[in-house]
Amino acid sequence: MLKHLILWPLAAFALLQLIQIKIPDAPAKIDPAKEIKAPADIKALLKRSCYDCHSYRTDIPWYGHIAPFSFEVKSHIKEGRLAVNFQEWGNYDEEKKQRVYHGIVKTIDWRMPLPMYLDAHPEAKLTDKERAKIKAWAKSHIKEQE
Numbered sequence: 459m460l461k462h463l464i465l466w467p468l469a470a471f472a473l474l475q476l477i478q479i480k481i482p483d484a485p486a487k488i489d490p491a492k493e494i495k496a497p498a499d500i501k502a503l504l505k506r507s508c509y510d511c512h513s514y515r516t517d518i519p520w521y522g523h524i525a526p527f528s529f530e531v532k533s534h535i536k537e538g539r540l541a542v543n544f545q546e547w548g549n550y551d552e553e554k555k556q557r558v559y560h561g562i563v564k565t566i567d568w569r570m571p572l573p574m575y576l577d578a579h580p581e582a583k584l585t586d587k588e589r590a591k592i593k594a595w596a597k598s599h600i601k602e603q604e
């Protein structure tokens with residue numbers, strides 16, 4: 459009886475591993491000229507706190523390959539890159555760029571980086587001052603103020 463109690467969840471866990479979310483491959487050649495241009499301090503903040511989900515420079519942690527955690531991690535990367543990939547910036551039209559700048563102003567105070575991610579990546583946490591800096595930078599690029 460006890461054996462079954464242990465074996466069934468193990469078997470279910472093993473089966474779960476067969477389901478893997480596929481993140482589209484990064485292009486073989488990433489053009490550095492397409493990357494967003496920003497003052498060095500802003501760029502450093504974006505790299506530290508945003509690039510894991512918003513660039514091709516994705517560092518998937520070990521648990522990111524283990525279901526069910528992988529579902530969460532990989533779908534964040536997939537959707538994050540769709541929302542904005544800072545290494546594809548040069549391919550965006552002005553409308554998309556404006557949408558992202560607005561999005562940053564809107565989300566930087568509480569939604570980005572994702573709180574769930576921050577639990578596992580304390581180094582990506584932004585101080586209030588750093589958030590304010592990113593916000594001011596994004597605002598300075600917004601054409602018509604709301």
Ligand code: HEC
Nearest residue numbers: 507508510511534537538541558561562565570571572575
């Ligand atoms: C753990 C992954 C992750 C990290 C880290 C992360 N994001 Fe995101 N981001 C997402 C996902 C997933 C979406 C799309 C779903 C959503 O909007 O919640 C998104 C959406 C966005 C959007 C579009 C939101 C909108 O409503 O217009 C912006 C702008 C954004 N992120 C900026 C940032 C910035 C700036 C950082 C760093 C300070 C950051 N993100 C860090 C995962 C992440």
